[in-house]
Amino acid sequence: MFKKVLIVDDYDVVNEGVLTMLYDIGITNVKSSQYCDMALLKIKTARQEQDPFDLLITDLSFKTDFKEARLKSGDDLIQTLREDGFDIPVIVYSTEDRLQRVRTLVNKYSINAYVCKGRRSIFELRQAISVIKDNKLFLSPSVENALNPQVSLEMDDYDVNLIKYLSNGLSYNDIIIILEKQNIKPRSLSSIEKRLNKLKVDFKANNVIHLVAIAKDLGLI
Known part of the structure; x- marks a missing residue:
């Protein structure tokens, strides 16, 4: 089971819902960030302190505000982590349901799960955590066709x-x-x-x- 989790989402209500679910399944060492740049810093610092995060749950879209950001999306955060050699398991938790985007994140950046926010999202998020700890991929039903061979074409x-x-x-x-x-x-x-x-x-x-x-x-x- 995962022991140390980082949630990256700019809405407090989302963070609270995910946090409650994690506590319910026994994961209590949970940190959060509303900015991707700060999330990257926390992940790097944790590794330097030899107390790394072993699961990242991140949204893809973040609203801009007064803070200047280098990493403007969850995609940017995931790409940077992979390029920097971090193999931390990643669950994308987003309202975005474009199959092309899901496929890119799975095939190019090796995310471990993609959960679509919605009425059953907390239940699916709990499922995703259970599935990926066994090194399996989890996709919400609404985006599971992302890896369908008929869809795996050169589409952009x-x-x-x-x-x-x-x-x-x-x-x-x-x-x-x-x-x-x-x-x-x-x-x-x-x-x-x-x-x-x-x-x-x-x-x-x-x-x-x-x-x-x-x-x-x-x-x-």
């Missing part, structure tokens, strides 16, 4: 957003205007059509409507 946020725009009834011209406003490339009609044709092949979709339906079924949008 650009592709997901294209499908999302189409699902909202936008035309190709509408999409081009949005991409221009956001200064995102490629944004020509031929580029968009080429990208969507590749996605239709990858997902074995008969047409764009079928592609959108498949993406919805897989939880991509």
Whole structure:
């Protein structure tokens, strides 16, 4: 069982709920941080003092305030820890449910669990702690398709957003205007059509409507 845990979340009410759950399962040595920079410092200091944390529970999104931050997200914190050689088990605890983001965190940064905040999140968080102590991966049901072989394609946020725009009834011209406003490339009609044709092949979709339906079924949008 884990003995020393660090919670990184900028909402006190979330920290309190997680803290209560940890106490209930017998984990009482728990620290918290509302900033990723401070969390990194605490983890480094604990290792230097030979009293390291053995579990990190972190959100991904943090609101900016008056404090200047180098690490602006949980993604930044996890990436830095891995690059610095920390193999501490990580549970991501977030409202974010984009499968692409989950897949990246699992495959690239070797997180151990991804728990989506919601009505059953504390129960799932308790499950996650039980599962990962046996070196197994835990994903909330709403994001478990992130590692589905059918989804493990070369997709990025650009592709997901294209499908999302189409699902909202936008035309190709509408999409081009949005991409221009956001200064995102490629944004020509031929580029968009080429990208969507590749996605239709990858997902074995008969047409764009079928592609959108498949993406919805897989939880991509």
